[in-house]
Amino acid sequence: MLRVENLDKHFKIGASKLQILKNISFEVKEGESLAVRGPSGAGKSTLLHILGGLDRPDCGKVYLDEEDIYSFNDSRISLIRNEKVGFVFQFYYLIPELNILENVALPLLIKGQSRKTAFRKSESMLEFLKIEPRxxxxxxxxxxxxxxxxxxxxxxxxxxxxxxxxEPTGNLDSQMGQEVLKLLTKVNIDRKTTVVVVTHDEDVASWAKDQLFIKDGYIK
Ligand SMILES: Nc1ncnc2c1ncn2[C@@H]1O[C@H](COP(=O)(O)OP(=O)(O)OP(=O)(O)O)[C@@H](O)[C@H]1O
Ligand SMILES: [Mg+2]
Incomplete structure (x- = not known):
């Protein structure tokens, strides 16, 4: 469902060129889970952004449901991203002016769903994740x-x-980290959502069905 072929990515800082990812290829099958590990600065977040259509690679391909996403223009990529990809970042990025319910409902409102439908769906999602009381x-x-x-x-x-x-558990204590892992299991098993997780945490890494390790730009 998610397949990456021969990805290269560099960043330019002034005159110098920083090669971050080199010839990265792997596949995650539908409903499976993959942990990406590697030292700080190895390019894990960069890879995750590329997987989700947020950042173009220099070369190589990302297939999402057999669609070569970077063969499309940016607005088509945004549509695919909105349709198929969910991101969870280490620092949450909730909107401070909105309450929890409104934060969760926002993507549906942006998609043009009615407030009634968006809030009803959001309430049941919050129940599923056991934070409805908040x-x-x-x-x-x-x-x-x-x-x-x-x-x-x-x-x-x-x-x-x-x-x-x-790093979905990066800022959490170990008990809360375990809770988040349980939740990812629910999402992965009950909802059959494919999960890719970047992590430093051994527990999180061993949670995933498969693991890969990136170092010096390559998969080790
Ligand atoms: N927009 C950018 N411009 C220039 N360099 C960048 C940019 N984004 C990332 N880098 C560099 O690319 C390298 C990889 O960054 P990335 O954030 O992918 O690492 P990471 O493996 O996620 O590290 P960490 O575990 O610390 O989060 C780093 O050396 C970083 O400084
Ligand atoms: Mg990172």
């Missing part, structure tokens, strides 16, 4: 773990085919 709280009125669950709820509300998580 729905009227603002992000700064809930714990880090609750914010992360809200961020996961927001990513899942559009029923993405693939969930891309960057």
């Amino acid at each position: 729905k009227y709280h603002y992000p700064n009125q809930v714990s880090g773990g609750e914010q992360q669950r809200a961020a996961i709820a927001r990513a899942l509300i559009v029923e993405p085919r693939v969930l891309l998580c960057d």
Whole structure:
């Protein structure tokens, strides 16, 4: 469902060229899970962004449901991303002026669904993730773990085919980290969502069915 072929990516800083990813190829089958590990600066977040249609590679291909996404223009890529990809970031990025329910409903409202439908779906997602009692709280009125669950709820509300998580437990204590892992299991098993997770955490890495390790730009 997600296939990467011969990806290269560099960044330019002034006159110098920083080669980040070299000839990266792998595949994640439908409903499976993959952990990406590697030292800080190895290019894990860069890879995740490329997988989700957020950043063009220099060369190579990303196939999502057999579609070569970077063969399309940026607006078509955004459509595919909105339709099929959910992102969970280490720092949540909830909107501080919106309460938890509104944050989760936002992607549906942007897609043009009615407020009634969007809020009804969001409430049941918050129930699924066990934070429904916090729905009227603002992000700064809930714990880090609750914010992360809200961020996961927001990513899942559009029923993405693939969930891309960057250090989803990075800011959580080990108990909350376990909760997030349980949740990812639910998403992966019950909803059959394909999950790719970037992590430093051994527990998170061993949670995934497959693992790959990136170092010096290559898969080791
Ligand atoms: N927009 C950019 N412009 C220039 N260099 C960048 C850019 N984004 C990332 N880099 C560089 O690319 C390298 C890989 O960054 P990336 O964020 O992918 O690493 P990472 O493996 O996710 O690291 P960490 O584990 O610390 O999050 C880093 O050395 C970083 O400085
Ligand atoms: Mg990173």
